Amino acid sequence: MSIILIGFMGAGKSTIAKLFSKNYIDLDEYISKKFEMEVSEYINKKGISSFRKIEEESLKSLVGKHEIISTGGGIIESLQNQKFLLNENNVVYLKADFNCLLQRLEKDKINRRPIFENLVRKELEELYYKRSIIYEILADEIIDTTDKKVEEVLAILKEFYLA
Ligand SMILES: Nc1ncnc2c1ncn2[C@@H]1O[C@H](COP(=O)(O)OP(=O)(O)OP(=O)(O)O)[C@@H](O)[C@H]1O
Numbered sequence: 001m002s003i004i005l006i007g008f009m010g011a012g013k014s015t016i017a018k019l020f021s022k023n024y025i026d027l028d029e030y031i032s033k034k035f036e037m038e039v040s041e042y043i044n045k046k047g048i049s050s051f052r053k054i055e056e057e058s059l060k061s062l063v064g065k066h067e068i069i070s071t072g073g074g075i076i077e078s079l080q081n082q083k084f085l086l087n088e089n090n091v092v093y094l095k096a097d098f099n100c101l102l103q104r105l106e107k108d109k110i111n112r113r114p115i116f117e118n119l120v121r122k123e124l125e126e127l128y129y130k131r132s133i134i135y136e137i138l139a140d141e142i143i144d145t146t147d148k149k150v151e152e153v154l155a156i157l158k159e160f161y162l163a
C-alpha cells in the first residue's frame, strides 16, 4: 500500500512525504529526474498536456512501490487520475486556506511553479476552489494544515497510519 498525498500547491505534500518515510517518492522529483530537467522547464518546453500524461503514467507505475507518494498539485486535473485515486484507500488531502497557501508559495524561493507564476491572484483563487472540491471527493483522510507547523501535520499523519 502507498499513502498518497494530494492537495493544492504549497499544501506541504513534498515536505511531509520526505519527513514521513525514507521510502517516499515525490512525483515532481521523479519526473524531473527522469527527464533531466526541472518540472517548470518540462512544462515550458513540452506543454502542460504532455506533463499531465507523464503524471498519469508515473502515478500508476509508482503506487504500491513506496510507503508514501507526494503528488503535484495538479494531479487531479486528469480524469484518469481522478478515477485511479478514487479506487485507492489511503489518499490524504493536505488542505489549507487560500491565503495561507499564497503566503507559503510567495516565500518558497526554491521551487518554481509555472501554474502559480503565470496566473493572477483571481485566477489562482478560482483554480483553488475548483480543485478543492475534487481533492475533498477523492480523499480518504483530510488534514487541515492552516496555521499548523510542519511537525504538527506530520504528527497527525503518523497518528493515522503508524499508531
Ligand atoms: N505546515 C506548513 N507551515 C508552513 N510552511 C509550510 C508548511 N508546509 C509546507 N510549508 C512550506 O511551503 C512551501 C511549499 O511546500 P511543498 O513544496 O512541500 O508544497 P507541495 O504541496 O509539495 O506543493 P506542490 O504541489 O507545488 O508540489 C515550502 O517552502 C515549505 O517549506
Ligand SMILES: O=C(O)C1=C[C@@H](O)[C@@H](O)[C@H](O)C1
Pocket (backbone or CB within 6 Å): 008, 009, 028, 039, 040, 071, 072, 073, 074, 075, 112, 113, 114, 115
Ligand atoms: O498545481 C499544479 O498544476 C502543479 C503543481 C506542481 O506540483 C507541479 O506539478 C507543476 O508545477 C504543476
Ligand SMILES: [Mg+2]
Pocket (backbone or CB within 6 Å): 013, 014, 015, 026, 028, 070, 071, 072
Ligand atoms: Mg510538491
